[in-house]
Amino acid sequence: MRVGIKGIGFCVPKKVLTNRDLEKMVDTSDEWIRTRTGISERRIAEKGTGTSDLAQEAALIALKNAGVLPGDVDLIIAATTTPDMPLPSCACLVQKKIGANKAAAFDLGAACAGFVYALITAEQFIKNGTYRNILVIGADLISSYIDWTDRSTCVLFGDGAGAVLLAPVQSGGILSGVIGSDGQYADLLKISAGGSKTPASAETVNAKAHYLKMSGSEVFKLAVRGMADAVNGALAKAGLKLEDIACFIPHQANQRIVDAVAERLHFPKEKVYINLFKYGNTSAASCAIALYEAVEEGRIKKKDKVVMATFGSGLVWGALILEW
Ligand code: UT7
Helix, strand or coil: CEEEEEEEEEECCCCEEEHHHHHCCCCCCHHHHHHHHCCCEEECCCCCCCHHHHHHHHHHHHHHHHCCCHHHCCEEEEECCCCCCCCCCHHHHHHHHHCCCCCEEEEECCHHHHHHHHHHHHHHHHHCCCCCCEEEEEEECHHHHCCCCCHHHHCCECCEEEEEEEEEECCCEEEEEEEEECHHHHHHEEECCCCCCCCCCHHHHHCCCCCEEECHHHHHHHHHHHHHHHHHHHHHHHCCCHHHCCEEEECCCCHHHHHHHHHHHCCCHHHECCCHHHHCECHHHHHHHHHHHHHHCCCCCCCCEEEEEEEECCCEEEEEEEEC
16 A cells, blocks of 8 residues: 655745844844855744644645545644643644544654654554544744744744645555654753753743754754765665655755755755745744645656655654655
8 A cells, every 4th residue: 555645735924034134133144144054034923823823724725735624534643842832732732723523633743853753653554554544744833942042043943834634545655764863962952941851930931941952063964964864764765766856855954954965965956945045944844845835836746756854853863755
């Protein structure tokens, strides 16, 4: 049995935060951000918005696109590290909002690599015959965890959600996938307070411990190696060569990371899809949104083989090859 994407959708908030806006908030410049990251602007959710609100929009578009009714969804997996609240899960909130009454629902935490992790998880449920229609969501409202006075992180991220309806298909679909992690690098990218070890308190807030902190240059190097190795692993598993791939959808973290991965793989730049200049790093939503737009723009056509590669806090990584 083959498992493939029957429908896809995405949602980003309306509010645009440009590099010029950030110049007024921290000691940075449009020039620095564009040359060091490739990002020009990002979308930021209005106060009071939850990750499930963006996920709901993306999910409804994916279902419409697939021609599947919410009531026919068997399982919802929401890849997110920024759920609306610690409990209930974002997936359950989405279930309620879209009326997917008979679905089971859970969140999956694999940071920026969550969408690829969730696709591979969902694929197993369909392959082993447990479920037919699975809504896979990658969504993060990372702006809630950004210290807007920290120039080393606040310029990088944006909010968004992407969703696909995964189901059995006649041919093509997911050809291979690999996921991996290395917890010894857990300290390189983390939000240290607000969890069970250090619950939110006046002290944690004063210490700004509930914000995302990152050792950027170390993560950069590991991201390049991790994504390139994951792509090679997925290619080997599928018995494919790089020349077979029509489009590379990398995690949209930084143009320089993407360029370095492509160079390491000897992958032609014209086959690499980029939209990070307008959204920044949307964490678990990143590859899903890029996949949607690459299809919309005609960069991916029917029967094309596509490779997605991703990387994030944990550290975690993953790559997935699918035939569109
Ligand atoms: O999903 C995975 C998530 N993680 C990532 O995507 C992050 C991966 N890392 C990166 O993208 C890059 O490391 C950064 C964009 C974060 C930083 O680029 P870099 O080339 O590694 O710069 P750096 O950290 O080595 O910093 C260079 C300089 C520093 O100044 P000094 O110490 O050389 O005087 C920073 O303070 O750039 C400074 N800097 C800035 N300057 C202006 C850092 N952020 C900014 C800024 N504006 N926004």
